[in-house]
Amino acid sequence: MQQKQTLVLGGTLVVLLIIAWISGVFDRNPSNVDVPELDLPTSEVTRISVTLPDITFTVEKQGIQWFMREPVDMPADSATVTRLLNELEDLSLNNRATSNPDRYGIYGIDSTATTVSLTWSDGAEDIVISRQGRDYMSIYVKIGDNPDVYSTNGRVTVSQDLDRWRDRQILDLGTGTVMSARVTRPDDTYEVSLNNGVWMVNGQPGDSLQVTNWIRRFSPLSADGFFDDIPVQILTDPSYRIDFSTSTNTTSSVQAMPAESAVAITLGGSQFTYRVYESRLKQLFPDPSSLTGE
Incomplete structure (x- = not known):
């Protein structure tokens, strides 16, 4: 009887030691x-x-x-x-x-x-x-x-x-530097320019607030991701393009095209093709009427 109890106690001790090892008791250092x-x-x-x-x-x-x-x-x-x-x-x-x-x-x-x-x-x-x-x-x-x-x-x-x-910033035009922009879209091309403090759209007075808000989208313009499988060379003849001229005599070209339920976009001279959401296409390349308040 005593031998049986000893075996039971010994077996219980072994089980407890195994449980303790699994739970990490022997690793703990309070x-x-x-x-x-x-x-x-x-x-x-x-x-x-x-x-x-x-x-x-x-x-x-x-x-x-x-x-x-x-x-x-x-x-x-x-x-x-x-x-x-x-x-x-x-x-x-x-x-x-x-x-x-x-x-x-x-x-x-x-x-x-x-x-x-x-x-x-x-x-x-x-x-x-x-x-x-x-x-x-x-x-x-x-x-x-x-x-x-x-x-x-x-x-x-x-x-x-x-x-x-990865840095998602495509460009930063800064504040108050843009003097003109030529916007090319699949069905039209129009000019936006600053003339004596008044924003003009195709030679007609535009809505200054709308034009200013539009330019702010590029100050800075950041991407939502990248299109590493779309080389920038494909965007040399894009569906959408904006050529900005600034007061510092610099120019910046933004080129874009729809791709894979999104928009592939790059900056002239860049080595990278960025991805922006499809919903941003009309915001970046708006209809000219939205800049004149019509």
Whole structure:
């Protein structure tokens, strides 16, 4: 009888140990005495490589501006890059979750994680970031070659949409610089010009408020996305075109055509074809009557 009880107790102990291992009891460290301080020189970072489950991209800083280098070479969205660096700067480590590589997957340090590689003048660091944390205000991270995985105070959100990291600004005409515009549409062409402070449309007085509001759409003009599969050469003879002349003796040409339930648009001399919503076509290339108040 006693032997049977011993076997039952022994079996129960084994089961409890297995449950404890699965739940991570042996990984937990209620003390944060040994938790290192995360001190990243984010203001000195000049290069960032981000490895997501489905894509890898790199941005690089030149002067005060960020540029994407891979997979395309173009200006990056500086606001998105700055937001990432600010979130990393505000991040602090809380407790060690595990140091066992076999258990990394429990904390999202696996193929679903994001790796952010930072480079500055005299150093570099890799941060592996989980998609989820212990709550909505935290994540799990692994720093460099350190085998420890830590829970954090604060979150880092890395957009998996590559377009969010690319600069969507097509052009910025500024305020009060446009002197004239020639608008070409499939069925008509008309001129808009400033004459002694009065906006004229095809030589007739226009509605100054409507013309001013229309020009503001290009100050700046930002895209909704990109058409990487439509080369800019296709837009050399577009259905829609605007040629702006400014007070600084510069010209800008906006060219567009309907494409795939949207509008493909580019700026003369640009290497990139942008995408804007189809509903914006009439806003950017309006009927001349809408600028005269008719």
